[in-house]
Amino acid sequence: MPGFRPTHVVPRDGLPAWESPDPSRPTASLDALLPVQLVERRGDWGQVVCANGWSAWVDGRLLVAVPQDPPTPGGAPSREEDPRPLLAHIEETLAAYRSAVEDLVAGRLDAESFHARLDGLRIGFVADGESLWLYDTDRERWLYSDGSRLTTYATSGDPTTAPPPERTRVVQEAEGEGQEPTRFVAEPGRGQAPHEPTRVVRPVTHDE
Template sequence: MTTSGFRPTHVVPRHGLPAWEGPDPTRPTVPLDPLLPVRLVERRGDWGHVLCSNGWSAWVDGRLLVAVPQDPPAADGPEGRAADPRPLLARAERALARYRDAVEELMGGGLDGESFRARTRGLRVGVVVDGESVWLYDPGQGRWVYGDGTRLSTYAVDDAPAGKPGRAPARTVTPTAADPGCAPTRVVTPDGDR
């Protein structure tokens, strides 16, 4: 249960999430519980600094956090843009068609096993559709994304967080302009310039 005034921006994935005292893999701490609501307050490369409802904070692989849907923007506010799922769907369709063509040729005797392996080498596609929900594999980014028909958000990634403290720009994230007490989003470089 969250405390009054705490507004989560994300939840921890359903299998929990390793956590660190700082954006440094040599400083592990207690892992975060599955589906724990958190507020993302800072990013450094792939690292995300999260605040829990009880005031505890930790660093996590920010790419693995699952975004919490926010209230729609007010009619008089600026329109927001979200990742369009259509290009990734089209890429998945093309990859599946290439695989299907190779299977047809293999089954028809036009390809031997070695040729089939060569023709499909490096081909990666992943699609799960369940009602309005879709999970798509993005081979260019090495990640699974979740979509609800209008936007995509990262669900899981292939590799561990990258980046060392002080090397990547830090970014303070403001979840919504409607959230009272939030300062405007600002970008901070490693030397402190804005």
């Protein structure tokens, strides 16, 4: 196709494709490492065009970006690529879990209160040297980080056209009579969809 300039390639395992951004309308799958041009995004969906002009919709989260020109010196990663916000959220959530464990061990919480206090908490973090795998609960995906950039490693569920929900905030409150010290609060205006349980597939020992 004249003027075709690939922006991404299909992952090495290939990629399912759909006629439209609708999981009920599948079409032919794309071959592994096929160069494609991403022309439109709708939430998680991405419309791609192949070199022969054939177009389809795919899970845009799984496309592998073609390397572009290097960024200018001192250029910061985009918010989508920057690992720091997600790392800060994971640290905050882990601190809340540790606080609940300490209260349980100290006898300030019973088992039922411990369960209620941590209801809805989800966290995923695997470290292996400089390599990190982080679970993004808002987009239901595992991300890989080399320390400077995030890339989607694996996803669960079908892509959606809805924008990602606002990240759940861990709100710390002063302890008092009849008051729970930690709450998990969704940002205003966003709902939280039910989640499948998270499974640990390959634990890694990390020496502190």
